[in-house]
Amino acid sequence: MTAPTRWRTLTASVCGAAHRRRGLPNQDAVRVTRCPDHAPLILALADGHGSAHCFRSRCGARLAVGVAHLARSQLHEPVGLSGVRRWAEEQLPRELVREWRRRVERHLAREPFTTDELDALDTAGRRTLAANPFVAYGTTLLMVIVAPAFILYLQLGDGDILTVAASGAIERPIAQDPRLIANETTSLCSPQAWDEMRVTFQALAGAPPGLILAATDGYANSFRDEAGFRQVAHDLWEMIRGGDWAGIERGLPDWLHEATEQGSGDDITVGLLAERTDAGPPDAAPRLERDTDPHERTAPTDAA
Amino acid sequence: MAIRPGGELATRPLHFIWIADCSGSMSTDGKIQALNNAIREALPLMRSVADDNPNAEVLVRALRFSGGAEWHVKPTPIGEFKWTDLRAHGQTDLGYALNMVAEELRIPPMSERALPPVLVLISDGQPSDDYIGGLEALMHEPWGKKAVRIAIAIGEDADTDVLQQFIGHPDLKPLQANNPEALVRHIKWVSTAVLKSASSPASQAAGVPLLTHMPLPALPPASDPTLVDDVW
Numbered sequence: 001m002t003a004p005t006r007w008r009t010l011t012a013s014v015c016g017a018a019h020r021r022r023g024l025p026n027q028d029a030v031r032v033t034r035c036p037d038h039a040p041l042i043l044a045l046a047d048g049h050g051s052a053h054c055f056r057s058r059c060g061a062r063l064a065v066g067v068a069h070l071a072r073s074q075l076h077e078p079v080g081l082s083g084v085r086r087w088a089e090e091q092l093p094r095e096l097v098r099e100w101r102r103r104v105e106r107h108l109a110r111e112p113f114t115t116d117e118l119d120a121l122d123t124a125g126r127r128t129l130a131a132n133p134f135v136a137y138g139t140t141l142l143m144v145i146v147a148p149a150f151i152l153y154l155q156l157g158d159g160d161i162l163t164v165a166a167s168g169a170i171e172r173p174i175a176q177d178p179r180l181i182a183n184e185t186t187s188l189c190s191p192q193a194w195d196e197m198r199v200t201f202q203a204l205a206g207a208p209p210g211l212i213l214a215a216t217d218g219y220a221n222s223f224r225d226e227a228g229f230r231q232v233a234h235d236l237w238e239m240i241r242g243g244d245w246a247g248i249e250r251g252l253p254d255w256l257h258e259a260t261e262q263g264s265g266d267d268i269t270v271g272l273l274a275e276r277t278d279a280g281p282p283d284a285a286p287r288l289e290r291d292t293d294p295h296e297r298t299a300p301t302d303a304a
Numbered sequence: 305m306a307i308r309p310g311g312e313l314a315t316r317p318l319h320f321i322w323i324a325d326c327s328g329s330m331s332t333d334g335k336i337q338a339l340n341n342a343i344r345e346a347l348p349l350m351r352s353v354a355d356d357n358p359n360a361e362v363l364v365r366a367l368r369f370s371g372g373a374e375w376h377v378k379p380t381p382i383g384e385f386k387w388t389d390l391r392a393h394g395q396t397d398l399g400y401a402l403n404m405v406a407e408e409l410r411i412p413p414m415s416e417r418a419l420p421p422v423l424v425l426i427s428d429g430q431p432s433d434d435y436i437g438g439l440e441a442l443m444h445e446p447w448g449k450k451a452v453r454i455a456i457a458i459g460e461d462a463d464t465d466v467l468q469q470f471i472g473h474p475d476l477k478p479l480q481a482n483n484p485e486a487l488v489r490h491i492k493w494v495s496t497a498v499l500k501s502a503s504s505p506a507s508q509a510a511g512v513p514l515l516t517h518m519p520l521p522a523l524p525p526a527s528d529p530t531l532v533d534d535v536w
Contacts, residue, residue, distance in 0.1 A: 018359050018504050051506035124475060128512065138509045158507070179510070182420040182450030187509035196511075221316060221417045228311020235309030247306040255308045262313040264417075265359025265504065 007041055007146060009034075010249060010272045014256040016218060018265030024050065028216050028269035029061035029139075033069040040075050040147035043271040044068030047159060047216040049138040049187065050267075053125045055117055059107060060100075060137025064188055067099045068143050081149060085201045088152050093194035096141065096154075100188050104137045138189035141197075142214050146273060151208060153200040156193060157185040158217040162230065163209035164237040170230050173200045185217075211237050212273040219256070219270060222263020240274050248272070315361045318419040318503050319379065320350075321408075322366040323401055325427035325458075330392035333536055335428055335458055338484040340389045345488060346495035347387060353500050354382045360419055360503035369401035370394035398431040398466070402438030409447040421451045422502050424494050425470050428458035428536070435466060443472070452502050452520070456481055456490050459536030479523065482534035489524070497521040 015026035027048035034041055046064035048057030074087060113136065118126060129135055140157030153161055153173040158180045163171050177198070180186070186196035213233050220229040239248055256268045322343065330336040354362040362382040367375055371394035377385070405423065408414070414421075442448040455467035455478040467478035481487040501520055 018357065021357075022504070047507070049507040049509060051508055054506070054509070132512060135509060135512055138507075138512075140507075176416075178416075178446070181416050181418075181446055183505045183507045184450065184510050185507050186511070187507075189509050190511040192511075222313055223310055224312045224314035225415070225417075228313075232310035235307075239306060239309070244306065251306050251308070255310075258308055259310070259313060260359075262315070263359070264316055265357070 006276045008245060008272070008274045008276045009041065009043065010245075010252065010274075011043075011270065012252040012256055013269035014253060014260060014267065016265050016267040017260045019050075019267060025058055026267045027058040027061060028218075028267045029058075029065045030269045030271055031065040031069065032271065033072060035072050035075075040072065040145050041273065042069050042072055042146075043144045043212075043214060043273055045142040045159065045214050045216055045269050045271055047140045047157070047185075047218075047267065047269070049140075049185070051138075052120065053128060053135055054138040054189075055120070056107075056136045057138050060104065060134075060139040060188065063103045063107065063137065064100055064139045064141045067096055067103060068141065070095070070099055071143070071145060075145065075147060081203050084147075084150060084152075085203075088154070088201050089199050092154065093156075093197035093199070096197070097188060097194045101134060104134055107137075108133060132189065132191070134189040136189075138187045140185055140216070141188060142216075144212055144214055144271070144273060146208070146212075149204055151202045151204065151212075153202075154197060156197045157187055160213075160215050160217065160220045160229070162213045162233040164211040164213075164233050166207055166210045168234065168237060170233050173202065174198050208275060210275055211240060214271045216267060216269045218264045218266030218268040219259060221266060222259040222268070236272065245274070245276075315359050316417055316419045317415060318360045318362050318499075319408075319414070319421040320362060320364045320382075320499060320502075321405060321421065321423050322364075322376075323405060323423060323425045324366060324368050324376070324390055325396060325398070325425075325429065326368040326370040326390050326392045326394070327396040327429055327432075328370070328393050329396075329429050329461070330458070333459075334484070335536060336390055336392040338487050339426060339458070339491075340387065341484070342488040342491040343495075344387045346492045347385065349492060350385075350495040350499060351382050353496050354503070357500070357503045362499065362503065366390075367401055367404060369397050372397055373401035373404050375404075395432040396427065396429050397433040398425075398427065399433040399435040399438030402435065402442045402470075406438070406441040406445050406448055409442070409445045409451070411446065414447050418447070420502055420505060421447055422494070422498060423451045423453045425453070425455045425467065426458060427455070427467065428462050430461075430463040431466060436469075439469060452498060454494055454498060455479070456487070456494075458482075458487065460534075476520070482536050483532050484535075485532045493523050497523075 011030045027050045044065040046061035048061035143154040145152040223229040363379040366377040479490040
C-alpha cells in the first residue's frame, strides 16, 4: 500500500473570458488541505452559478470549499475502511449540505440581502429567494480525499474528475451525469442536495492513480470533444513522468487563460494531485489567483 | 514554456432554429413577405450580438413546414447566413416539423457541451397533423427539453394554445404580431436579446422551482402602438 504522504498538489483558477468582458469576477473557488501529519489530503473545488438569481454564488463557492475540509476531523476516527465508506456514502453528503447552509445563514445574518440585490430580480426571482434564500449562494462542489488506505471522490453538480493510472489509463471515478446539460446543474442550494451527491470510494489495494485532475466545467467545455479534454490528463501525466512538474507549475495559469479565451469563456479552476516519485517533502498548494472579496469573512487558506 | 496540454480548443456551439409556418394562409395579406423582410432586417443585429460573444459559435438554420416540412437553410455560421425568401402554400404540418427538429437535437448529432439551442416557432394557424406527437418527440430529447422555446403568433387566427404548449413554460407567452411592425419587433428581440442571453448563460440550479428556465429579458414596448393598425 502506498502512503499518500508524498503527493504534489497544484491549483489554478482563472476568471472566464466572457466574465471579464462583462466585468464579472471569478466565481469559482478552490482549496487544498493537508492535515498536520500529511494524511489525509483534501482537494475541494466549487463553481458558483453566477446567474442573476445566484448573485452571491461567489461567496457560496468559497463557503463550500471551506465546508469540504470539515471532513478531515472524521477521517482521523479509527473506524476501518467499511466504516469510512459507510460514513462517506450515508453521512458526509448530509453533513456537507447542513454545514454549508449553516454558514450561509450566518453570512446572511451578518449581511442581509440589500435593496439593490433584490431590486435586480424579477417577481419570480424574489418569490424564489423568499422561499429558498440559499439560491443566492448556489454552487457546485467537487471533492477528492486521499488517505493512506483509500481515495474518496465526491461530486455535486457539473465539473470533471479524471484519474491517470501508472499505465497511462485514464478514467472517470464518477461517471458524467447525463442530466447536466444546458448549464443546468445540481447544486448545494437544491432541495435535498445530499441526494444528488455522487460518491465513489476506492480502497487502495494496489498503487493509487499517478495523477488526479479535478476541474470546474469551464475546462472540459473548452475542448471540441471529450477526447480533447482527456488529452489534458494524458499530456500532464507525460510531463510528470518526464520530471517536468515545474513546467506544469509555470504553465498552468496561461493554459487555463488560453482555454477560456478560445473555448468556453467560463471561469476555469483546476486542482492536480500527483504522486511524487522522488524523496522530497510534500509541496505546498500554491493559489495562483486569489479571491479578494472584502465582504467574505471566511476566505479559505490553501493549506491547513 | 511547454506546449499546452489537451486537444483542440473550441467555442461552444449555439444552434438557433427558425421554424416557419409556410401554409397557404401565410400567403394572404403579405404575411410571408413580412416574415421574410423581418428576418432579413434582423440579420445584421444578430451578427452584431454574435460578434460580442466570441465564446459562442452561433449556427443558424431554418425549417419550413406546410404539407410536410423541409430544411430551408442548413446549419450555417451566422457570419455566412443569408436569407432566401420563403413561399407559402399547403397545410400546417407542425407535428412533422417538430419531429424533424427533434431528430436534429439528438445527442449525437448535438454535442453535450453545446449551449442551449434557441427554437423560434412562427405560425398563423392551427396544426393540420399530429402536433402532439411531434411535441412529445421534441420533449423526449434532452436538448428539446432544455431549449429556449419562443413562439410568435401571426394574426388572430393563430392557435395560441398550441404555441403555449410548444413554449411549455407558464411565465412565457406567445408573442402576438398583428401587423408587420410588431412582427419585426418580435423577430429583432428574438434575434438579439434572446440570442444574447442564450449565448452566455449562467448555470441554473436544477430542482429549484422557477429557475429551471433560462431567464429572458423583457420585450421592448412598441414605439407607439396606436399608430399601427392591426392587419392580420
